[in-house]
Structure formats: C-alpha cells, structure tokens
Amino acid sequence: MNDSQQVRLGERTSRFDAAAKVCGAEHYAIDHYPEGFVWAGARRAGVAHGLLRSVETAAAERIPGVLRVLTARDVPGTNRYGIIHKDAPVLADTKVRHAGDAVALVVAETKEALQQALAALIVVIDPLPPVCTVDAALAPDAPLVHEERTEGNVLVHAVIEKGNAAAAFAACAAVVETTFHTPVQAHAFLETENGLARSNEDGTLEMIVSTQAPFRDRFEISHALGIPFDRIVITAPYLGGGFGGKDGATVQCLLALAAVSLPGRWIKMVWDREENLIAGYKRHGARLEYRAGALGDGTLHALECRLYYDTGAYAHLGGEVLGLGMEHAAGPYRIGNAHIEGWCVYTNNPVAGAMRAFGVCQVSFAFEQIMDLLAEKLGMDPLAFRLKNALLKGDVNAASVRLTTSTGIVECLRKIGKHTLWLNREAWKAAAPRHKKRGIGLAAVWNAMGYGKNVRDSAIAKIALGEDGGFIVTNGVADMGQGNASTFAQIAAALLGQNAGRMRVIQPDTVSALPSGSSSAGRTTYAYGNALVKACEELKHRMINRAGLILFVDDDRDLRLVPGAVEHAPSGRTIPLDRLASFMKPEERISMHHFVTPVVTDLPDTGKGLAYGFPHLFFAYGAHCAAVEIDLLTGIIDVAAYATVTDGGRVLNPALFEQQIEGGVAQGIGYALMEECLAGEGILRTPNLSTYIIPTALDIPSIDTDWVETDETSGPLGMKGVGEIAMNGPLPAIANAVADALGTRICHAPFRPERILAAIRESML
Amino acid sequence: MKISFTLNGAEIRMETAPDRRVVDILREDLGLTGTKEGCGTGECGACTILLDGVTKLSCLMLAAQIDGREITTIEGMAKSGELHPLQEAFVESGAVQCGFCTPGMVMAGAALLEQNSAPSDNAIRTALSGNLCRCTGYQKIVDGVKQCCRKEHEKKEPS
Numbered sequence: 014m015n016d017s018q019q020v021r022l023g024e025r026t027s028r029f030d031a032a033a034k035v036c037g038a039e040h041y042a043i044d045h046y047p048e049g050f051v052w053a054g055a056r057r058a059g060v061a062h063g064l065l066r067s068v069e070t071a072a073a074e075r076i077p078g079v080l081r082v083l084t085a086r087d088v089p090g091t092n093r094y095g096i097i098h099k100d101a102p103v104l105a106d107t108k109v110r111h112a113g114d115a116v117a118l119v120v121a122e123t124k125e126a127l128q129q130a131l132a133a134l135i136v137v138i139d140p141l142p143p144v145c146t147v148d149a150a151l152a153p154d155a156p157l158v159h160e161e162r163t164e165g166n167v168l169v170h171a172v173i174e175k176g177n178a179a180a181a182f183a184a185c186a187a188v189v190e191t192t193f194h195t196p197v198q199a200h201a202f203l204e205t206e207n208g209l210a211r212s213n214e215d216g217t218l219e220m221i222v223s224t225q226a227p228f229r230d231r232f233e234i235s236h237a238l239g240i241p242f243d244r245i246v247i248t249a250p251y252l253g254g255g256f257g258g259k260d261g262a263t264v265q266c267l268l269a270l271a272a273v274s275l276p277g278r279w280i281k282m283v284w285d286r287e288e289n290l291i292a293g294y295k296r297h298g299a300r301l302e303y304r305a306g307a308l309g310d311g312t313l314h315a316l317e318c319r320l321y322y323d324t325g326a327y328a329h330l331g332g333e334v335l336g337l338g339m340e341h342a343a344g345p346y347r348i349g350n351a352h353i354e355g356w357c358v359y360t361n362n363p364v365a366g367a368m369r370a371f372g373v374c375q376v377s378f379a380f381e382q383i384m385d386l387l388a389e390k391l392g393m394d395p396l397a398f399r400l401k402n403a404l405l406k407g408d409v410n411a412a413s414v415r416l417t418t419s420t421g422i423v424e425c426l427r428k429i430g431k432h433t434l435w436l437n438r439e440a441w442k443a444a445a446p447r448h449k450k451r452g453i454g455l456a457a458v459w460n461a462m463g464y465g466k467n468v469r470d471s472a473i474a475k476i477a478l479g480e481d482g483g484f485i486v487t488n489g490v491a492d493m494g495q496g497n498a499s500t501f502a503q504i505a506a507a508l509l510g511q512n513a514g515r516m517r518v519i520q521p522d523t524v525s526a527l528p529s530g531s532s533s534a535g536r537t538t539y540a541y542g543n544a545l546v547k548a549c550e551e552l553k554h555r556m557i558n559r560a561g562l563i564l565f566v567d568d569d570r571d572l573r574l575v576p577g578a579v580e581h582a583p584s585g586r587t588i589p590l591d592r593l594a595s596f597m598k599p600e601e602r603i604s605m606h607h608f609v610t611p612v613v614t615d616l617p618d619t620g621k622g623l624a625y626g627f628p629h630l631f632f633a634y635g636a637h638c639a640a641v642e643i644d645l646l647t648g649i650i651d652v653a654a655y656a657t658v659t660d661g662g663r664v665l666n667p668a669l670f671e672q673q674i675e676g677g678v679a680q681g682i683g684y685a686l687m688e689e690c691l692a693g694e695g696i697l698r699t700p701n702l703s704t705y706i707i708p709t710a711l712d713i714p715s716i717d718t719d720w721v722e723t724d725e726t727s728g729p730l731g732m733k734g735v736g737e738i739a740m741n742g743p744l745p746a747i748a749n750a751v752a753d754a755l756g757t758r759i760c761h762a763p764f765r766p767e768r769i770l771a772a773i774r775e776s777m778l
Numbered sequence: 779m780k781i782s783f784t785l786n787g788a789e790i791r792m793e794t795a796p797d798r799r800v801v802d803i804l805r806e807d808l809g810l811t812g813t814k815e816g817c818g819t820g821e822c823g824a825c826t827i828l829l830d831g832v833t834k835l836s837c838l839m840l841a842a843q844i845d846g847r848e849i850t851t852i853e854g855m856a857k858s859g860e861l862h863p864l865q866e867a868f869v870e871s872g873a874v875q876c877g878f879c880t881p882g883m884v885m886a887g888a889a890l891l892e893q894n895s896a897p898s899d900n901a902i903r904t905a906l907s908g909n910l911c912r913c914t915g916y917q918k919i920v921d922g923v924k925q926c927c928r929k930e931h932e933k934k935e936p937s
C-alpha cells in the first residue's frame with residue numbers, strides 16, 4: 014500500500030506486511046539467532062507403541078559440546094500438556110504412544126554435537142502391539158493407548174439427534190447409502206516448528222515461538238513444567254504458515270524445559286521437515302458411513318451417519334474436531350430428521366489436531382456426494398436439488414440451531430449457477446480430447462466461525478496514538494499469514510481517517526498485547542476486529558475532545574479526523590496529530606477495548622457428549638464448481654478450472670479475501686488429488702516432501718473467486734471469517750466432477766492415479 | 779578452508795568448513811536471514827539463490843562450491859532502496875501471504891524474467907514449480923510475474 018494513500022474499507026489494497034516480506038527483511042521466529050545461543054533437539058521414539066524401559070544418556074553426555082541431556086526424570090511439574098485433555102507428555106515416561114513421541118532432550122553448543130548426541134542415546138523400548146486403525150482401536154480386546162483409560166480407546170463419543178431419522182426413511186422416495194474415507198493431511202507450512210527460550214535471572218522465561226496461540230502456550234508450559242504462567246513471556250512474530258498446526262504446543266514445552274535446565278543461555282530449537290512430518294500435528298483421517306433419503310418432491314428428509322475420526326496418540330482438540338464435523342455433517346441444508354453419531358478414537362498413529370476446516374472438510378466430502386447421488390436417484394438437477402434444500406436465515410439446521418445470523422448459501426448457489434463453467438458444462442465436456450474424459454462437479458459448503466459454546470471467544474484490542482502522530486495497533490492474535498495484522502491496520506486507518514504510512518502494527522507478545530485467543534477458527538479478524546473498532550472509536554472520541562480543548566472551539570461536533578490532523582471544519586483550522594499527541598498524557602493516548610463473540614443462547618437439547626465448542630452461531634458459506642479432465646490411460650486428473658462463490662459477510666479487502674479463498678482451494682485440491690500421510694504399523698512412510706506431495710504451481714488452475722455480500726451485522730463492519738470455508742469445497746466438487754466424467758463414484762480420497770485407474774477398469778466391467 | 783565470493787555485489791572472504799551448507803553460511807554466519815529453509819533436502823525451493831545468475835538451492839550447496847562465484851540473495855534484489863520490479867509487482871498483486879516462500883519465489887521469478895521477458899502462463903508456472911507455496915494457491919504469484927512483465931514492457935515502449 015502506498016504510504017500516502019488514504020485507507021478505506023472495501024477497497025483492494027496491498028498488505029501492510031508485504032513490502033518487508035518481499036525483501037526478506039521480516040524476521041520470523043526462525044530468523045532469530047541471539048548472541049551465544051545453543052541448540053536443543055529431541056530424540057523421537059521411532060516405535061509406535063511400547064513400554065519405555067530406559068534411556069541411557071552416558072555416551073551422549075560425553076560428546077564434546079553437549080550441555081544437557083534430559084529425560085522424563087528431569088521434568089518438573091506434571092509432564093503433561095494438552096489444550097483440553099492433559100494427556101501428552103513433554104518427554105515420554107513409562108510408555109511411548111506414537112513414533113514421534115519425544116523420549117529425550119539434548120542441548121548442545123553446535124548442531125553437529127546435538128546430532129551426534131541424539132544418535133548416541135540408547136533408548137530401550139519393549140514394543141507393544143500398535144493400534145493402527147479405528148476398527149482396531151474399537152475392538153473389544155484392543156490394547157489401550159492410554160492405559161489409565163480403562164474404558165477403552167474412545168476419546169469422545171457423541172450423538173446429534175433431530176426428529177426421528179430411523180422412522181423417516183420409510184417416507185423417502187430415494188435413499189442412498191455409502192461409506193467414505195478421507196486421508197490424513199499434513200499442514201506442510203513452510204516454516205517448520207521452531208522457537209527460542211531463555212531462563213533469566215529474575216525468574217522469567219522469555220520465548221520467541223512460531224505459534225498461533227502465545228497466550229495459551231503459557232498455560233501449557235505452566236501445567237507441564239510447574240512454572241508460574243505469569244513468569245512466561247512469549248513473543249509470536251509473523252508465522253511462516255500455521256493452518257492449525259501451530260495451535261497447540263510443539264516446541265514450547267521442550268524449549269522451556271531446556272531453558273530452565275540451562276539458565277542464562279538462549280536455546281534454539283528447529284524441527285527439520287522430517288521431524289515436522291513425524292512429530293507435528295495432522296488432520297484427522299476419517300471414515301464416514303452415510304445413509305440419507307429424500308422425499309419424492311426433492312425435500313431432504315432423513316440422514317443417519319456414523320463418523321469415525323482417528324485422533325492418533327493424543328487428544329489435542331480431537332473431540333472438538335469431531336464435534337465440528339458432526340455439527341456440519343448434514344451440510345448447509347434443511348433436514349427434518351437426523352441421527353449423527355461420532356467417535357473420536359485414540360490410536361498409535363501420529364497426533365491429529367487442529368487444521369484449517371477443523372473436522373468439516375471430512376464430512377463435506379460425504380454429504381456433497383450424497384447430494385449428487387440423491388439428485389441422480391430423484392432425476393433432479395444437482396444444483397436445483399441443492400437450492401431446494403439450502404438453509405435460509407430463520408431455518409433450523411441439523412444440529413437444531415435456528416439460524417439468526419447472515420446465511421448466504423442460496424445466493425452463493427444461484428451465483429455459481431450463472432458461472433460459465435456451470436452454464437457451458439455440456440459443451441466443454443463434449444470437447445474432451447481422445448483418451449480423456451471431462452466432468453463438472455458442484456459442492457455447497459459451510460464452516461462455522463468462532464470457538465462455539467462453552468469456549469469463551471474473546472479479544473482485547475489496543476491502539477495508541479504515538480508521540481510522532483502515528484498510530485500503533487498492538488495485535489493480540491498471531492498472524493500466521495492470513496493477514497489479520499494488515500487488516501487491523503486497515504480497519505484502524507479507515508476509522509481514524511488516516512493514511513497507511515501512519516499505521517504500525519506490533520505483533521503479539523504476552524506483555525504488550527492483551528489476551529485475544531488463538532489464531533484459528535475463522536475468528537481472528539472478527540473477534541479482534543470488533544474489539545478494535547470500539548477501541549478506535551474511543552480513541553477518536555478522546556482525540557477530538559482534546560483537540561477541541563486546544564483549538565478552543567465550542568462544539569466538538571465540528572471537529573473531524575483528517576490525514577495527519579484534527580480539523581475544525583467551519584474554520585479550516587487544524588492541529589497536527591504529533592502536536593495533539595504532545596498535549597495528551599501517555600495513558601490518554603492508549604485505547605483498549607474488548608469483545609466477546611456471541612454464542613447460541615437458545616440451546617438445542619442435543620449434542621450430548623460434545624462438551625466444548627458446540628454449537629455455533631455464525632457460519633460462512635460457499636458454492637464451488639470444479640472442471641476436471643481425466644487421462645484414461647494414466648489416471649491422472651487435471652483440474653482444468655475452478656470457480657468459487659463465498660459468503661463471508663462484507664468484504665473489507667478483496668485482495669485478502671481472495672488470498673484466503675484461493676489458498677484454501679489449493680490446499681483442498683492437494684487434499685483431493687495427492688496429499689496423504691501414510692503410516693505402516695504407526696510408522697510414517699511419507700516423512701519428506703518428495704513422498705508427502707503438496708501441489709505446485711502446475712497443479713493448481715487459475716481460480717475464479719467471487720462472493721455474495723451478506724451483512725453480518727454483529728461483525729466488525731459487517732464481515733465474518735473466511736479462513737476455513739474454501740478448504741471444504743475442492744474434495745467434494747472434484748469427487749462429483751470425477752463421477753460426472755467416469756460415471757463411477759470414488760469414495761476414497763485422495764484420488765491418486767492408481768485409484769482412478771482402478772475405478773476406470775471397474776466401470777468398464 | 780578459505781573462500782571468497784561476491785555476495786550481492788560485495789566481496790566476501792571467509793574461513794569456513796568446506797562442507798558447510800551455503801544456506802547456513804548465509805543465515806547463520808552472515809546474518810542474511812531472507813533466504814529461508816523449508817525442507818533442507820531440495821524439495822521446497824525456499825532457499826533459492828542466484829549463483830552467477832542461475833537459480834540454485836542453497837540447502838544443497840556446500841561452501842566449496844561458491845568459491846570464486848557470484849551470489850545474489852533476496853537482500854540483493856532491491857537496489858538503493860528501490861524494490862526490484864518483481865518485488866513491487868508481488869506486493870501489488872497480493873502474491874505475499876505468510877511470505878516464507880516469497881524470497882525463493884522472487885529469485886525464481888526474477889531468473890525467469892531474465893531469460894524470457896514475456897513468458898506464457900505455463901512458462902511461469904513451470905519456472906515456479908520448484909518453489910512450494912502453501913498459502914496462496916499460486917494464482918497471485920503468477921499474476922505478480924505477469925504484472926511485472928506488463929509494467930516492464932510499458933516502461934520500454936511507452937504508449
């Protein structure tokens with residue numbers, strides 16, 4: 014953005030953070046190399062399930078340059094962390110539950126000494142039979158992943174019930190039943206998990222971490238290591254990507270442990286890509302058993318589904334991920350009768366946790382194929398069938414929540430129906446070259462915004478008028494790349510009538526910023542933005558009042574903020590902001606305000622078992638259309654074109670809105686076509702980026718991004734979050750396009766060529 | 779070993795282990811943290827630099843390989859405070875989100891434009907296909923390269 018340009022809302026402007034990033038000048042956590050720092054690293058178990066007999070450290074300790082070798086015995090505190098369930102050890106003590114468990118921590122002067130020491134540790138583990146699938150975990154005689162959970166390996170089992178689904182099928186003219194499988198996906202952010210920590214003489218623990226939740230991290234470390242949380246100071250610079258994978262402790266507890274064992278030294282830990290893939294969080298793999306029915310007139314009538322999510326060795330937010338999947342399991346549709354039952358189970362697979370579209374992209378794959386299957390059985394057009402059943406404001410969704418906030422799915426569907434991709438589909442398909450088949454697929458998706466009921470979702474914004482007449486926004490929610498920091502500057506500049514050059518945003522640290530929750534759940538700009546709007550209004554009010562005092566005018570209503578000054582409109586007299594600042598006391602120049610995201614108050618009598626984050630009041634909506642061309646000889650799918658229409662309320666900056674949608678679509682295309690963490694007996698077989706494949710520029714088509722502007726009246730300036738919604742569309746849209754092309758449906762993602770070839774062969778039988 | 783090389787126009791002489799990775803020399807020894815490391819195994823392109831004008835992955839290069847050569851990193855792209863035209867185009871087109879792939883993308887894109895001042899979409903995507911981005915879906919990065927070509931073309935032939 015041009016520094017001298019006046020900032021407005023709704024206009025396409027470049028990001029405030031882009032110039033520093035494009036020069037390589039932005040300092041991410043990984044770019045900090047403080048004077049005298051040393052390296053820390055973890056030894057991973059390498060065994061999916063077993064009893065940890067011993068960790069022999071003597072040989073490692075003898076290596077020159079090795080400063081500390083720590084095992085579970087050296088952990089003060091509970092040695093347990095976890096956002097809701099404190100079930101994950103910092104260092105494994107009696108047992109290892111997945112191959113990425115850390116069993117020892119080494120601190121060394123150099124990377125070389127660190128690597129030698131990690132290799133020199135002798136770790137003795139008596140293997141136990143690993144629990145590698147949901148079915149194995151649920152078997153009556155299954156080995157227990159967590160021995161203290163004597164009731165079995167189920168983390169959460171819950172039911173959402175509406176009407177009487179079992180009885181409702183009798184009236185249905187069309188009934189379909191299918192089981193779907195979705196893969197384990199890795200976040201694959203480019204900046205791997207990393208951070209720095211130093212234990213200071215005054216008892217404080219100072220940290221710089223690539224984290225989505227600096228405020229919560231303090232409590233995780235405090236619980237695990239017994240360090241009072243108010244002594245922990247965490248700075249969260251811009252992240253090199255997060256997508257949920259840095260929401261929850263990664264390096265934090267390990268670094269804190271290393272730091273308290275070696276006070277006074279900065280300690281740096283960087284997971285390499287292999288460690289990121291083995292030990293980092295993942296998206297839950299799922300099995301989704303669906304049965305759905307519609308009446309003869311095309312009214313969706315009954316749904317029964319059973320959802321099984323594999324959370325791996327530790328809970329992270331697995332129960333809440335399942336819960337959000339269940340809440341969205343019926344799609345953005347009216348349906349009278351639903352029985353949605355879910356199980357989130359422990360296994361010895363890598364730990365699944367939060368990832369963009371948090372449990373929702375799994376069910377999107379299922380319900381949107383179910384919609385096409387039902388439409389086909391009813392002989393209806395898939396778009397018309399969706400439109401007939403799409404939720405309207407005032408409707409009650411399958412979780413029995415009445416929609417009282419902006420609900421734009423019908424508008425999204427209508428608009429996608431007018432897109433040339435959809436309108437010209439028959440002609441495009443007919444023009445397929447030899448040995449190729451083409452198909453067009455639709456998907457209607459939704460995604461809740463905010464943490465939901467029973468998880469306070471709040472933010473506290475802080476803005477200050479600086480002595481130089483500029484403004485400083487102290488961001489409270491880490492910016493992992495989505496651009497919330499830039500949007501905060503844009504909101505503040507627009508409300509204060511200022512140019513971009515006058516705005517500065519400080520990234521969060523737990524001293525300067527105020528607790529504003531995690532960078533997640535599509536809630537970042539909504540929650541902090543709402544608080545910021547009020548903080549700006551208060552500051553503006555105060556500045557006008559003090560300017561009135563200085564300009565000696567009778568009526569403050571004649572004063573207004575203009576770029577760099579407060580102006581008395583009738584006389585044209587102005588006071589420059591730096592001068593105004595010099596008249597104001599420091600505490601007057603700081604304005605803080607808070608916001609708490611509203612929740613559903615008229616609670617449905619369902620969702621038993623979903624203790625946290627159910628249900629939700631706000632949703633973003635989207636309609637996607639994919640055009641695919643399938644090579645019948647190789648099974649390779651080319652996504653030739655892609656279009657989206659999204660309801661995210663009012664669009665504050667089209668450029669950033671498009672960034673979120675395009676990025677979500679690309680991750681969704683990866684999820685549909687190639688991405689899958691494969692584990693054999695709990696050992697990851699895809700531990701690098703040449704076996705875990707993510708899309709390159711050649712795999713992603715040009716994406717047409719459009720929107721419908723509903724007005725989310727509760728939102729800051731009418732907006733609601735769109736960070737997650739786009740991730741939900743590509744897998745089902747591509748699945749429906751593949752079915753359209755081949756006449757056979759593939760219910761197991763991703764659609765790698767061998768699966769497509771098998772389906773082609775099957776369709777020819 | 780002693781090595782000497784040109785880095786962003788300046789002569790550098792240093793004593794280093796011959797097997798020290800170039801990415802570590804840049805980031806840890808010389809403090810040029812604009813060059814990023816995303817995988818360490820040559821798969822992501824975040825560590826892309828120019829060696830005698832040709833894109834190379836600095837995580838796969840060792841100290842001895844840069845002796846006597848000319849290196850450009852992202853820090854050398856802006857000249858006397860002016861952004862390189864591609865950097866400017868990336869800012870304007872919205873090609874930057876988390877920004878961690880951006881330095882490598884800029885290097886790869888700039889190297890392409892040196893070879894081909896009017897690349898097709900496919901040529902752009904091919905040239906950038908060794909650089910992974912997890913945020914953008916690549917569209918605005920491709921747009922940035924195209925916008926840069928357009929502007930450079932307009933500069934040369936004012937209408």
